[in-house]
Amino acid sequence: MAQAELEQEQTETMTVRESIRQALREELEHDEDVYIIGEDVGAFGGVLEVTGNLYEEFGEERVRDTPIAEAGIIGAATGAAATGTRPVAELMFSDFTGVAMEQIMNQMAKMRYMFGGKTDMPVTVRTTEGGGMGAASQHSGTIHSWISHFPGLKAVAPGTAAAAKGLTKAAIRSDDPVFVFENKMIYEQQGEVPTDVEYTIPIGEAAVEREGEDVTVVGTQRLVGEALDVAESLSGDVSVEVIDPRSLYPLDTDTIVESVKKTGRMVVADESPLSYGTHAEIIARAQEEAFFSLDAPIQRVGTPDTHMPFSTPLEQEVLPGGEDVKDAIRRIT
């Protein structure tokens, strides 16, 4: 959330993990049709401790541990949503999405359409993404480009504590299926978070996190914070504007295009693999509408087209970070 907007709100400082938990708690309180399902989300509190003590607070009817079955979780949530409840499903790691993909792309995504518009599909799917924990290739993926590609689904990927809360609440209140992609390396990142229980962030609205004149950096998830640090370190030398798109589908093209028209230069930084993905979509939209404002080739920062190595030094080598963003800025300014 942009600094100027935050100043309008009453806030408290908390981590991304706490802000997501607070969003879940508030929505469980707000609507009795909301419930959480997933693996180890109950008494254990989630493998990355996001659901925490919600099981103690709300009981096993509202915070439901399931057998290990990702297709089962998504399929059960789809059936439940079509008959009037509002499930919030957790897929422990986004790498497990493949196990549930039939239920995601053919069932959840198409149910409203197949029903001729006669049903809502208010499912939220929370899942963790990203490398950096030394968790090897099957626990470290960034797959949000995949979900953003299928019609019928929405995808959000917060980069700040405020966005994590506002987007999670908006996802739960949405009548469409929304995936919330949580980067696991920013769970401990702190930020100012509005305390108003009605605070939500509209899905499809980007935030200008820092204003600048020379180059636009569109960063997602962990790379929002890293881009802000880079912008600060370059201040006085290069004036960097940082945008967190927050929603990947629908994407707030207008905010990005407006920025590029002003700066004439753009870097897109996202942890997904570089080919055929989020970077390409953002860049395509920017050039469709701001081609004649561009002064330099658009740069992208992401993960090479390989798997996340188990070895910590190799993992650090592969993961995109602030230095890569800085290099990309240097190449075009």
Place this chain on the structure above:
Amino acid sequence: MSTHRDPRDRVQVLDEDGGVREGATVPDIDEDSLTEMYREMRLARHFDRRAVSLQRQGRMGTYPPLSGQEAAQVGSAMALADEDWIFPSYREHAAAHVRGVGLDSTLRYWMGDERGNDPDDANVFPVAVPIATQILHATGAAWAADLTGDDAAFLCYFGDGATSEGDFHEGLNFAGVFDVPAVFFCNNNQWAISVPRERQSASATLAQKAHAYGFEGVLVDGMDPLAVYQVTSDAVSKAKDPGPAGDDAPGRATRPTLIEAIQYRFGAHTTADDPSVYRDDDEVERWKRKDPIPRLEAYLRERGILDDESVDAIGESVESEVASAIDAAERTERPAPAEMFDHVHAERTERLDEQAAHLERLRERYGDEELLE
């Protein structure tokens, strides 16, 4: 409430000639409902013939026929109450009609109009073409009914081939663990397109798979509408009120039931395949001797509920209902092309608005005929 039958014992009320089998219990169904059951089956059979014909004439897309499977669909759907739900595969046109879905709606869907899937208040899920995916939806909906306090049963139809899918396992496993009010109704019609039942599973019966999930499995003659009605009624009652754990339900009484209804599809898997390639005519003829319609008719004539006159009248009313449905479906105004951008999300996104506007500009410039060439 629960009878906990051995899943190897096939429940059967009527013999192949429509006589009541020795020792069988005839379910308590009033005469009007029995006549309705017969009429629904006749309607389904006639509808099926006409639908295949429409496809052959190019008036409808690919269609999955149901002839031979009327008893399983009508007998089970009639055992449900208004508040209950069904989760069909793609062949349950007769079950949907019993639930209140008009034949014209079913035809509209198969003619290529998704609006045919939107019957008000029939509590019927849309057709599911990938195999077994709807089982999880039924389980999830049944599970969520705990939260909403709905006193409903959730009945899911699927075929013998679906029991090989992972979603079958996950759906039934969840149902057992959470003890949900679901009835899993397996239309075992012997063939999954060209692959026979014995190539789907080495289990002696499909019903016995229920035991692994901790609930009851029931085997029934799926071409005997009275037997199907009886076992489905028992399963629905148990879903809503499992009763106390007893000697026949060690540990605790459980809500879910898996019903395996043994039957045969007389026709093709869909209008896109030719069954003579994978099965022989003798087999088809053997199963036709179990045809559910003459069996029920003989039973009802024997009991004096039907006679020549009433059978003829039903035949005429069925023909006229199907003819009207075809007429209504074909007269329905086609949806505006830009409507294909609706119902992707609750509201069109800006992107979808732009894409719909682009299509409209093309239509204005070139006209529909030019665009369709």
